[in-house]
Amino acid sequence: MQRGETSVAASTWRGSEWKKLARGLAYIAPAGIIIIVFRVLPIIAAFAVSFYYVMMGKIVGFAGLSQYAMLFRDSEFWNALLNTTYFVIGTVPLSLFLSLFIANLLNQKIRGLGGYRTLYFLPVVTSLVAVAMVWKWIYHPRLGLLNYLVGLVGMTPKMWLEEPRGIFSMIAGGAGLSLPEWASGPSLALVALIITNLWRGLGYNIIIFLAGLQNIPGEYYEAARIDGANRWHMFWKITWPLISPVTFYIVIMTTIVSFQVFTLVYLMTGSPPGGPLGTTKVLVYYIFEKGFESGGDMGYASCVALVLFGIVLSLTLIQRRIIEKRVHYN
Amino acid sequence: MxxxxxxxxxxxxxxxxxxxxxxxxxxxxxxxxxxxxxxxxxxxxxxxxxxVHNYVQAWSEVPFPRYFLNTIIIAACMVCGVIITSCLAAYAFAKLEFPGRETLFILMLSMMIVPQAVYLVPSFIIVSALGWMDTYMALIVPWLAQIFSIFLLRQQFRSIPNDYYDAALIDGCSRMGFLWKILVPLSRPTIITIGLFALLGSWNSFIWPLIMTNTDTLRPIQVGLSYFAQEQGTEHGLMMAAATFCVAPVIVIYFFAQKQVIESYAKSGIKG
Known part of the structure; x- marks a missing residue:
């Protein structure tokens, strides 16, 4: 009996199941082949290459794990990691706060909602190359618009993208204090990049938050209003918990995207990019520089890229763990 | 009040x-x-x-018309290619039944976590090995399949009842015919969304063509613009004119289709 059933199952598998599988794969093939060659294969290749010494794009010897060990002693790598961390920490909370605040302002019966939405979203569709060029001009130390505006409110002009000093030590210096090296914070140049990055990405987060806010049923607020809750209470007791899956998504996305900042550094700082004094050299720029600019050391560049991957992956998992406990799904 | x-x-x-x-x-x-x-x-x-002197000079200083043409060719291929490959794959994942379908789908989705930076070096090696360095092939083919677009379209196809599929097959409609004659027309908004993403993506892409091209005449618009900016370091008027005409086409499209663009992004966020 049992044997009979197995053989029936096996024969159907042989016949129609194989046919179904072949049909399914045939439909997937056009996308699938591209994904295998240009998405899957490169990841395998990235690991493979990271075990070899490469110069000018040619393999010159087997390295095993020694390039990973080298990373730990590479002060340029640690500097790039620190700058990237500053960049992420500068971007994520501010972007989250500003976009949630603006989305809340937009989520009521106001005139011109569509107009505001269109304008706030405009930078998102603009190419980063053009954004970098325009902001570099705005930050120009002598002729820039920003120094003019800063002067209008009575502040002294700044060097912006050409200022290697840390902002904490600049602020402390203004008050006559001096900070130790490790506490001087990101350079003003890096802060300038953070501001540009915030400006570029804000609209996307606003739109995502706004869509989330519009999904919260109006009755919840009606009921709370009848119970005498004020706006502040309504935000923390209704909006914040119900919007938490969206917040979670935005925190993860903004973190991942800002960890990979490249174009702004490549086009706005320099020359060579990453200046002044290496204070804006971030990980992806370091990968690019190692692999494509100076000597084509692609093995080492791959090591750095895979470490970046490891960091992004573990941050995503950690954030997921922490936030999952507080996220309320319907 | x-x-x-x-x-x-x-x-x-x-x-x-x-x-x-x-x-x-x-x-x-x-x-x-x-x-x-x-x-x-x-x-x-x-x-x-x-x-308008800055515009006249910037336009003729470097071959911007050629850069525009390159980008238009790349964008047109990408929009058509992504729509076709996504429709086929999403159809298989949403409606066709075959063993291992869900596993394959999840495996494919998991590829989306990998940061683009990981791809720079190995893609360069693979594209070189294929002999595609400095050709249109390198700029177009790798981008003809978009995992996220397949995902969006699969969600859309799944929302269309299976009864349609069964009924159509009984009435003698072929599987291919059902996809193009029934599913695709019913999914127009999602297809417009993935088309828009492909268009914006190809217009604004920078790092990939920066690495994959050496020849001036093959550069798409953003790479051409960046070289122009590096060469004209102090000619602010020229640079701003070039930046303006390079972003203008996208901004014009955006203002005409802003509702669709914004809704596309909003939708993608919630589902993603």
Whole structure:
């Protein structure tokens, strides 16, 4: 009996199941082949290459794990990691706060909602190359618009993208204090990049938050209003918990995207990019520089890229763990 | 009463909107200024004697028409290619039944976590090995399949009842016919969304073509613009004119289709 059933199952598998599988794969093939060659294969290749010494794009010897060990002693790598961390920490909370605040302002019966939405979203569709060029001009130390505006409110002009000093030590210096090296914070140049990055990405987060806010049923607020809750209470007791899956998504996305900042550094700082004094050299720029600019050391560049991957992956998992406990799904 | 309560809200929103627009205004304003006026400090808001000289010179200084043509070719191939490959794959994942379907789908989705930086070096090696370096192939083929677009379209196809599928097959419609004659027309908004993403993605892509091209005549628009910026380091009027005409096409499309663009992004966020 049992044997009979197995053989029936096996024969159907042989016949129609194989046919179904072949049909399914045939439909997937056009996308699938591209994904295998240009998405899957490169990841395998990235690991493979990271075990070899490469110069000018040619393999010159087997390295095993020694390039990973080298990373730990590479002060340029640690500097790039620190700058990237500053960049992420500068971007994520501010972007989250500003976009949630603006989305809340937009989520009521106001005139011109569509107009505001269109304008706030405009930078998102603009190419980063053009954004970098325009902001570099705005930050120009002598002729820039920003120094003019800063002067209008009575502040002294700044060097912006050409200022290697840390902002904490600049602020402390203004008050006559001096900070130790490790506490001087990101350079003003890096802060300038953070501001540009915030400006570029804000609209996307606003739109995502706004869509989330519009999904919260109006009755919840009606009921709370009848119970005498004020706006502040309504935000923390209704909006914040119900919007938490969206917040979670935005925190993860903004973190991942800002960890990979490249174009702004490549086009706005320099020359060579990453200046002044290496204070804006971030990980992806370091990968690019190692692999494509100076000597084509692609093995080492791959090591750095895979470490970046490891960091992004573990941050995503950690954030997921922490936030999952507080996220309320319907 | 209504209006009074909303005044502070509008003040804040307008302040925000002004800071969003100001860089664009500054770009356009600078692009119409003479070199003498650009070197004025404090700067003038509106050009005193507007000139189109910067546009004329920037357009002819480097082969911008060629860059535009390259980008249009790449974008057209990408939009068509992504729509076709996504429809086929999403159809298989949503409607066809075959063993291992869900596993394969999840495996494919998991590829999306890998940061683009990981791909730079190995893609360069693979593209070189294929002999595609410095060709249109390198700029187009790797982008003809988009995992996220397959995902969006599969969600859409799944929302269409299976009864349609069964009924169509019984009536003698082929599987291919059902996809193109019934599923695709019913999914127009999602297909427009993935088309828009492909269009914006190809227009704005930078790192990939930067690495994959050496020849001037093969450069797409953003790479051409970046080289132009590096060469014209101090010619602010020329740079702003070039930046303006390179972003103009996307901004025009955006203003015409802004509702669709914004909704596409909003939808993708919630589902993603």
């Amino acid at each position: 209504y209006r009074l309560r909303n005044v502070p809200v509008h003040v804040l929103l307008i302040a925000g909107a002004v800071s969003m627009i100001l860089p664009f205004f500054w770009m356009v304003s600078t692009s119409f200024k003479t070199p003498q006026e650009i070197f004025l400090f404090p700067p003038t808001w509106v050009p005193q004697s507007p000139t």
